[in-house]
Amino acid sequence: MNDTERNGLRTWIEVDRKAIRHNFGVFKSLIPKRTKLMAVVKSNAYGHSLIDFSKEMERFGADSLGVDSMMEALALRREGVTLPILVLGYTMPELFSEAAKNDISLTVSTFDTLRAIEKAKLSQSLRIHIKVDTGMHRQGFLAKDMPKIFGVLNAKRSTLNASVEGLFTHFANAKNPAFPKDTSDQLNEFKKWILAFKRTGHTPIVHAAATAGTILFPESHFDMVRVGIGLYGLWPAPEVREAFKDRITLRPALVWKSFITETKKLPVGSRIGYDLTEELRQDSAVGIVPIGYWHGYPRALSSIGHVIVRGKECKVLGRVSMDMLTVDVSKVVNPKLGDEVVIMGGDDSLPISAAGLARSLDESWYEIVTRLNPLIKRIYI
Template sequence: MGGEASHSCQSCLFAIYTETGIRMSRAVDRRSLRTWIDLDRTALASNVLAFRCLLPPDCRLMAVCKSNAYGHGLYDLVPALQETGVDWFGVDSIVEAAALRERGIRNPILVLGYTLPSRFAEAAAHRISLTVSNLENLRALAATQSLRRLKIHLKFDTGMHRQGFLPSQWEAALRLVRKCGRRVKVEGIYTHFAAAKDPGCREYTELQIKEFERAVARFREAGLSAIRHANATAGVLNYPQAAYDLARVGVGLMGYWPSYETKRAWEQRIVLKPALVWRTIISEIKALGKGMGIGYDLTETLKRRSTIGVCPIGYWHGFPRSLSRVGEVLVRGRRAKVLGAVSMDMIVIDLSQVAGARVGDVVTVIGRDGRDEITVYEVAGRAGVSHYEFLTRLNPLIQKFITS
């Protein structure tokens, strides 16, 4: 594994992430980086196929890439997923959606989060569909005079009690939609399930499905026939009766189960392949004596003479401070424990059991090295966070490489 840093690597453009997109700089490969993330194109294609096989033939597939594509890099992952033939993309904000349009993504895009009324015209100009989930935004739409035709998806609160129109607001929403006239097209109607991740607890989700179908029936009765969607990753697996016209799949396409309960129920039936591997290097090695303290506040004291290594990643990169003294990484196929406190830009690891370790060796933070593997679930569990939270906190500045 130590030779990985020196073998021939593919070149790619170095991407500086900003809120509005990417500024291209010099061509780089892994040999010029201290840390990087590999995204496996083959794993992505396999995951897309796995979910395609679970959906009815007439149900379209939305790749949900919100929050920097769950840490995988919005502007890296979306083109790779586009190659697999997904039908839609879902993002959190108009900022993400407009940046994708500027980068040549032509698939339909739905903004799942809140959009300020001042950005409605921008959405219309870029052919971006917006979620509208409250009467205030519908009123703003109805009051806008110089708007190109805007496509919207009305979101209904069927029990999540977050975004969405409550049943008591349906009639007011219908009146406002009519008031918008032809300037607004209701392209979709949807909801989100609160408890679909545990297939053993079905009652609440089934109640939500019934409530959503009641909303669909009322709006169809009023003449609004639109794309219906409710299922996210867990719903596709656990509630096939709610497939409707479109499925919104996020972490599933990246190779992760939405919950332990869903994993246990499904892992013998389909294979999900994690697409993300995170690596760094050893930047310094030294031998220290028994009794020496490590790092800020000397939170760990060596119990024996030890060989320690420094890796140039820390909590700024997304390696949580809660992994201090408990985290592990892989070096040359062997586990190396994190010693002392995780710093902003560095961690110290115990190399005493890693024969031949040297400066420049590749360190696997997430992924496989030889026969061993450190998974996102393991790291997130040690850190005391969900795997969703761990992934989305990965620093977007970390360079991504698409591999096969």
């Protein structure tokens, strides 16, 4: 990207449409034709741009979208996205009428929420997905709640003004194929709920599998799967990648870029950055990159991170600042203002990939991509 194409941008994120289409195709191939695919686009589409990514999913044929909040759901509706949307997180009662008016389905996981829906006396019927806790012990009704919930749903259909569109659960430990028992136990518990709903005359859309479940547990596909991290080309866990890398290929879609804004040559012994934490062991050329931890580059990568400049791996020197990095560009021939810098991206095996950065920090690549500042321009290519 040259100065004209940058159009004033000091940093930007490129998202590869072909990679997204490929990943979408991979997950469609893993599920039966009758099984729907919900694209999970919460948290700014895992850092890939909520609006842009959702429109790609609509174009590629996703059946619905999963978001965290009504704020995300309403943003999609304002941008003309017409796919069914399910809010997976908690929704405040004052937003129930907005959900009904905008054809947005809500998760219900407590009796408090059911009572709030009844109290709201909605003029339009609200579509709800009942979430049940089968072992993760986060959101959801417990098994002991089963008799009471059917009492509420069946006795108050006329006053509740809500229709049960879906029934779902979430797996706590589906990412390790070597230990399937926890997921099998959750599936068995969930099947009790499915049977109970059918016996009481409800026929909801049944869903349980996220990305890992979709890959590892075909028996969990039911009526719909909820695929998040995999659509962006990232594996849900290293164990899943090791087990399935010869059977399916995921292509990371995101590349984060910037450029060198200043260069200088410093003598051996020069100390770099805040608190002067790193001392040069030899005469070096350094470059300044106009991004920092405010943009989402982890401060924990101070003195250990790397970026790519003209194909050369360049070490981060000293502390990561709020808005700047200092990098060693000694390997680059005649480094100069405007040289493009790749901050993050590429195959999982690369040190600057989201997975590579996560490995350096012993943390999750989910965190790496979702903490990318939403104000950074995403460019779909």
